[in-house]
Amino acid sequence: MTTREYIIQTADDLIRDKGYNAFSFIDIANVVGIKKPSIHHHFPHKTDLGIAVIGYHLENLNNIKQEFSDKTSIEKLDSFLSIYSDIKYHNKVCLVGSLSTDYNTLEPEIQNKLKEFSDTMLDWVCDFLKEGKREGTFNFNEAPRTKAILIISNMVAIVQISRLTSDKDFNLVTKSIKKELLKR
Template identity: 60%
Template sequence: MSTKEQIIRVADSLIRDKGYNAFSFFDISNAVGIKKASIHYHFPQKIDLGIAVIDYHIENFHKMKKDFEDKSPLQKLDKFLSIYRNIKNDNKICIVGSLSTDYNTLDIGIIEHLKVFSEQVLNWVIAWLKYGQEQGTFHFKGEPRTKAVLLISTMIASVQITRLTGDEDFTLIQKIIKEDLIKND
């Protein structure tokens, strides 16, 4: 892994652990074992690094999406839920949840990239919800976009709140999400 990739991954971990405003290039230099000047070589400003971290998530999202393009809506739901399960198991929060809490203090470039990423994830969830509803796999009231926003926001929030209430609640939330989508009233 290149130094640049190491910097991005450490920054990603720090953002998802401490928050964007709570880490510095000094933290990264200590973790990677390089001088701060080496970080500035790759990322002149913190905004550049923040954008690179979001782009890293966008790239990973596109790879996952491609791997699942031929899967059923139910398999896509399971993948969606597993992403948040993995985040929870890593004792992190998702990049969208972390950066959204810093929204009012973020540079416009980071906000714009975050909106692009969020919209891509939202559109993916809308697509498999809609297709699942058309196939009769999923049953829900309202528009697929509203349901997608509800699912995403529930998972983002549940990763955070169940740090306090416990893993059992997280498991139950995911179980109920799946049961509510599949049940046919």
């Protein structure tokens, strides 16, 4: 892992642990073991780093979309749900869930990148829901975009709520989403 990648990973951890506004370059320097000017070499401003963190997640999402492009709608749904299972397993929160709480204080460039990431996720979920409905695999009455928002918001929320309740609740919500879509 390069120093730049380590800085991005550390910033991602801090954003999803403390929030965007609650960490500084000094926090990153302490974790990475470098001096603050070295971080500025890679990211002149915190905004640049925030954009890079979101860009990292966007690239990962696009890779998943590409990897599953020729899979069934159920496999795509399982892939989407596994993103949140992984977040839960690592005791993190979703990047969108974390940054949306700071949204009004974020620089416009970060807001735009976050919206791009969110729109990409929403479009992907809408697409595989439409595909599944067209094939007769999924059954739902809402518009695909509405159903996608319901599913995404459930997953963002249950990752956080299940910290207070139990892992069983996370599993129940995940299974319930799939079961509801597969109802005939």
